[in-house]
Amino acid sequence: MLARLASPRTGGLLALAVVIALLPLALTNKYFYDIAVLVGLNAIVCVGLNLLIGYAGQISLGHAGFFGLGAYGSAILASRYGWPPLAAMLTTTLAVAALAYLVGRPILRLKGHYLAMATLGLGVIIFMVITTEDKYTGGPDGIAVVPLSIGGFVLQGERIWYWVVGALLLVAVWLALNLIESPAGRALRALHSSEVGAEVVGINAAEHKVMAFVISAVFASVAGSLAAHYSGFVTPGKVAFLHSIELVTMVVFGGMASTFGAVVGAAVLTTLPQLLAAFEDYEMMLFGAVMMGTMIFMPRGVVPSLARLFQSRRQQPSSGEGSGT
Amino acid sequence: MKPMQSRNNFKRGLAAVAATFALIAGAAVAQEPIKIGSFLSVTGGAAFLGDPEQKTLELYVGKINAAGGVLGRKLQLVAYDSAGDAEKARTFTKRLIEQDKVDVIVGGSTTGETMAVIPLVEAAQIPFISLAGAVVIIEPVKKWVFKMPHTDRMACEKIFIDMQSRKFSKVALISGPGGFDKSMRGQCLDVAKKYGIDVIADETYGAGDTDMTAQLTKIKNTAGVQAVLNAGFGQGPAIVTKNYRQIGVTVPLYQSHGVASKDFIKLAGAAAEGVRLPAAALLVADSLPQSDPQRAVVVGYTKEYESHFKSEVSTFGGHAYDGLMIAVEAIKKAGSTDKAKVRDAIEGIRGFMGTAGVFNMSPTDHMGLDLSAFRMLEVKGGNWTLVK
Amino acid sequence: MSAQFTQYLLTGLTVGAIYALVALGFSIIFNASNVINFAQGEFVMIGGMATVSLIAVGLPYLLAIPLAVAAAALVGLALEKFAVEPARGASVVTLIIITIGASIFLRGLATIIWDKRFHALKPFTGDAPITIAGATILPQSLWVLGVTLAVVLALSWFFGRTLLGKAMLATSHNRLAAQLAGINVRMVLFLSFGLSAALGAVAGILIAPITTTSYDVGVMLGLKGFAAAMLGGMGSGVGAVVGGIALGITETMSAGYLSSAYKDAIAFVIILAVLFFMPSGLFGKRGGERV
Incomplete structure (x- = not known):
């Protein structure tokens, strides 16, 4: 029992829960809560995306598309057609999962940069449809979304949302960690090192890649639905190519193949623009410089690089590479 | 660095400390600055809107302060770059309301950004003057939301x-x-x-x-x-x-x-x-007849902007000018920065001459411009001319 | 009908030629380093913006253009030296993120050095439209097509006939073997960034008189150039040119005959379809994965 608690997996989850529980002490007003909620939502997407990028080794430059489909699906069904928000979210999530499964099969046959291109193309197509079909989506100006209500209880205000998103983030991380430790997760990691090698030992590469793709799409879609209800408004900016890039950056920044890295990446890159806002004209330049600098000096991402540093201080590096699971 | 570097966190922290001491010392609370909040698309695809808007706000806040401020208090501009992103606009608006505790918001370069923050300003009950174009912003009328440009x-x-x-x-x-x-x-x-x-x-x-x-x-x-x-x-x-x-x-x-x-x-x-x-007549300021009631305002703004920034005026910067001036006018009329009073004062603006035309606000019209504010212009000889 | 078709074709060729130049830049860097350089579009921006500002201080085109190209090449070299080189050995995705960081940095820098407004550049030789078979084309479009053709010829001479070019080509085929054969692989990598930055700048200067330029003009052109390079097959020079032209023509034909609102989406659907059947693009290297 004690050993289990001390394992990095449970220990990390516990640490995250403590951080979420204690953070409100530092959140002195609604604006800080708002940033925390945005961090949480981005973190959910990144934890999912990390399964695809970090573990299965497949890149996606189109995940904002899934996030956007989730957001717009909820917005259109709940706000335009008056569906109960939860039913709208569930339907949307299932639809996104089905879509990801359908396109995932052919797309994931592509390798490396071609996969990047194909996912980028998918994202662009989703973006074009959403901006053009303004009858349903409100076009580039966006669409207002009703608040999330569950059986008469309306979820409104930053503080309630903070706890809801915090809890969901814990669930997402828990799911991801379990998946990674499962046989399927080991198969994924085998894929990452060598796809052919994995096939040789009998792993159905295609099926596992599609599974990671669908799961990451579902995480993005759910976060998108939640973001839409929370903000009360969606615009196509959240579906755009640049948002996809932002999401990938968060994952890589925090540390690929590190679930907690994904959370840290989301936290840093969501709050950074807020901190840099003080630099006015230099904001954009500094943001780019921080991105470049971090990746140059910590090419494995913040969390694994720091974990390694910490480990090597404590003891001589042992065999193998310390992964920051 | 610019004199009205109001976004600097460090400075703001210092200001907060200073303000606390001032309170303890029992100094006049009336000396606290009036805070004008703003979020504009200073970068991104709509930067050519946000850029002149921000410049105009900075220029005129400085000018008003140099002339003694409003109600004996200085103005302080707190402006953020929302980069045309509705999500950023929403977050920065929360920051303006919760963190910076501004008295009025003049901003929102694009309709998407404006629409995304409307629920926030309505809930926080803070006067908001938008600089975006679409008619949906003021139709139906929202209690706390006004807009400057023609629809x-x-x-x-x-x-x-x-x-x-x-x-x-x-x-x-x-x-x-x-x-x-x-x-x-x-x-x-x-x-x-x-x-x-x-x-x-x-x-x-x-x-x-x-x-x-x-x-x-x-x-x-x-x-x-x-x-x-x-x-x-x-x-x-x-x-x-x-x-x-x-x-x-x-x-x-x-x-x-x-x-x-x-x-x-x-x-x-x-x-x-x-x-x-x-x-708006702003583009043809110089060719307006001397008798035109709008001439003084548009010529004044044009001269001020062009001599200060060495670049030509646009009607976009003009909207920021109108927004700031109407906010200031309303605060003067209300005699305080009480948000409800300022809102009522904005709604009560009549016959206010701005760069976009004459503003006649009312409870049913939160823009206050009519078609006469628009002039039909034609490009002739490389310049804007009035179509007769 | 046929005049209409000719018009779409001419337009598509002009747009496609620009995409091709940007795509070539992607391919050259990819060949040397396996890096997808997402700051490629920023070279296009630097070319256009630098020319605008040099013309504004009174330089003639003949001086301003080489200077602007040189400036962009210098930025390219600096990017390699200070951002890509120190991260040697990092994973492909990490390198992509570094170049994205660089593109944001360069855009931010451009807003400070220049401004955020749109700028026009005078056409090189007037702007009286030329009529060809009922369709019209601007003299500047002929410049775009002509210079692109010249660049492509020069590049094929460079890679086929010069020692340096052959060294770059060899590096792209097999880095280790090239190194063993005495090629300074790091120098090749360094130069490839300079070369592709110069190419991007040329594209930016050629297009500026037609489209105007601004600090963020590189975002969309970079994206389209990337798509063109992938369509043609990343790393293939022929592929980049064919991919660029094909993308340009697809876009204008879709806008003309199908739907202008969905023309970009149609172009991407076609790219996806091509990739499904030819997973390495039209002219990409095929072959098994190394285990």
Whole structure:
């Protein structure tokens, strides 16, 4: 029992829960809560995306598309057609999962940069449809979304949302960690090192890649639905190519193949623009410089690089590479 | 660094400490500055809106302070760059309300950003003067939300009235990808019938497109087109105008108020000759007759802006000027920064002369401009001229 | 009908030529380093903006253009030296993120050095449209097509006939073997960034008189250039040119005959379809994965 608690997996989850529980002490007003909620939502997407990028080794430059489909699906069904928000979210999530499964099969046959291109193309197509079909989506100006209500209880205000998103983030991380430790997760990691090698030992590469793709799409879609209800408004900016890039950056920044890295990446890159806002004209330049600098000096991402540093201080590096699971 | 570097966290922290000491010392609370909050698209695709808007706000906050401030208090501008992103606009608005505790918000370069923050300002009950175009911002009327620019529907009406007077009834539409473009396209399609206009071709172009000859060729080959209207802003309309001349379309071309700046003529060059558009008198400040009641305001703003920034005025910066001046006027009238009183004072603004025209706010009209605020302009000899 | 078709074709060729130049830049860097350089579009921006500002201080085109190209090449070299080189050995995705960081940095820098407004550049030789078979084309479009053709010829001479070019080509085929054969692989990598930055700048200067230029003009052109390079097959020079032209023509034909609102989406659907059947693009290297 004690050993289990001390394992990095449970220990990390516990640490995250403590951080979420204690953070409100530092959140002195609604604006800080708002940033925390945005961090949480981005973190959910990144934890999912990390399964695809970090573990299965497949890149996606189109995940904002899934996030956007989730957001717009909820917005259109709940706000335009008056569906109960939860039913709208569930339907949307299932639809996104089905879509990801359908396109995932052919797309994931592509390798490396071609996969990047194909996912980028998918994202662009989703973006074009959403901006053009303004009858349903409100076009580039966006669409207002009703608040999330569950059986008469309306979820409104930053503080309630903070706890809801915090809890969901814990669930997402828990799911991801379990998946990674499962046989399927080991198969994924085998894929990452060598796809052919994995096939040789009998792993159905295609099926596992599609599974990671669908799961990451579902995480993005759910976060998108939640973001839409929370903000009360969606615009196509959240579906755009640049948002996809932002999401990938968060994952890589925090540390690929590190679930907690994904959370840290989301936290840093969501709050950074807020901190840099003080630099006015230099904001954009500094943001780019921080991105470049971090990746140059910590090419494995913040969390694994720091974990390694910490480990090597404590003891001589042992065999193998310390992964920051 | 600029003198009104109000976003500096460190400085703000110092200011907070100073303010605390001032309170303890029992100093006059009245000396606390009046905080004007703003979020503008200073970077991103709508930077050409946000950039002059921000410059205008900084310039005039400085000028007002140099002249002694408002109600004996200095103004403090707290401005953020929302980069055309509705999500950022929302977060920064929360920051303005919760963290910076501003007294009034003047900002929102684009309609998307404005619409995204409306629920926040309504809930926080803080007066908000938007600088964005679309009619949805003030229709239906929202208690705390006002807007400065003419609506896109008015632009359509002004253009259609001009078309009517030239006996045009069959018109082609070409519009860009942005919120402004799409919204104006929708409004124009809506009101076309009212003016006996038939829209017989409806083309669009994408973000960052480098060439629109394909769309224009299609329009050129549509039988019976008597005039073409381009709803858009930024570089798109300049390319449309150049391509228009290139493929030799001969019917008149109308642009929207979205390109109402000298920059448009510079970008489109000789191709801009003969293009018409509805815009505020600001663009033709110098050619207004001495008797025009708007002349003093627009000439004053033009001189001030151009001498300070060495670049030409646009109507966009003008909207920021109007927004700031109306906020200041309302605070003066209210005699305090009490949010409800300021809101009521804004709603009570009558006969206020701005760069966009005469503002007559009312409980049912939170913009307060009518069609007379628009002038029909035509490019002649490389300059804007009034159409008689 | 046929005049209309000719018009779409001419337009597509002009747009496509620009995409091709940007795509070539992507391919050259990819060949040398396996890096997808997402700052490629920023070279296009630097070319256009630098020329605008040099013309504004009174330089003639003949001086301004080489200077602007040189400036962009210097930025390219600096990017390699200070951002890509120190991260040697990092994973492909990490390198992508570094170049994205660089593109944001360069855009931010441009807003400070220059401004956020759109700028026009005078056409090289007037702007009286030329009529060809009922369609019209601007003299500047002929410049675009002509210079692109010249660049492509020069590049094929460079890679086929010069020692340096052959060294770059060899590096792209097999880095280790090239190194063993005495090629300074690091120098090749360094130069490839300079070369592709110069190419991007040329594209930016050629297109600026037609489309105007601004600090963020590189975002969309970079994206389209990337798509063109992938369509043609990343790393293939022929592929980049064919991919660029094909993308340009697809876009204008879709806008002309199908739907202008969905022209970009149609182009991407076609790219996806091509990739499904030819997973390495039209002219990409095929072959098994190394285990």
